[in-house]
Amino acid sequence: MSKVLSQINNFQKEHVFSIASEEELLQAFRKRDQKKLVLPESLKYPLNVSSYFTWREPSGVYTYLVFKMPNWDLPRGVAFKKTAATGDPVGGLCSWCHAYGTSEDIGMLTVNMSSDVSSSYYICQDLRCIEKIEDASNLSGKSPEKNISELYHKISKLFENISSYKPD
Known part of the structure; x- marks a missing residue:
């Protein structure tokens, strides 16, 4: 088990970044997403992030994601909007981490590309994909490196x- 944990820790060190201030966090988001931002009240800067940073605004409509690849100059953020579930609760599979859950756990989150175009993703509504990959790997005794890399x-x-989205 300790071998798997050390592999997890070694792998995650590759995606650690820091956000120095609230202004820097705001700048990670596109202008259209900045208008929807509700920052958590308890953030302390610099904000040191391992893998990615995510939070939900109090109403639960928006979930935010801040992420940085090692080759990017700055972190990038996006606001996901929860799509209202219709009908009876059903199970689903996250397209990012392959975790299974109810429609309360896995659902359609959308990203506005423009005022009339959006992209939808069927993913974990709390965006805890990395934790779910790590938990599944710990239970199976396998390294999560491949799955984390895919995530x-x-x-x-x-x-x-x-x-790269360019409106017509």
């Missing part, structure tokens, strides 16, 4: 899609 790739693709 980082999927998150970086989300940000590539956002930054």
Whole structure:
């Protein structure tokens, strides 16, 4: 078990970053997302982040994600909007971490690309994907490195899609 834990810790050290101030955190988000931002009240700066930073605003409508790949100059942030579930609760599989859960756990989160275009992702509504990968790996006795690497790739693709989107 300790071998797996040391592999987890060694792997995560590759994605550690710091946010020096509230202004720097705000600047990580696109202008359209900054308008929706509700920052947690208890943040202390500098904010040292391992892997990524996420939080929900009090109403639960928006979930925020701040992420930085090692080759990026600055961290990037995005505001996800929770899509209201209709009908009876059902189970689902997160497309990022492959965790299974109810519609309370896994659901459709959308990112506004423009005023009339959005992208949707069927993922963990609390964005705790990395913790779920680590928990599953600890239970199975396997290294999480491959799954964490795939998660980082999927998150970086989300940000590539956002930054390369050009409205017609």
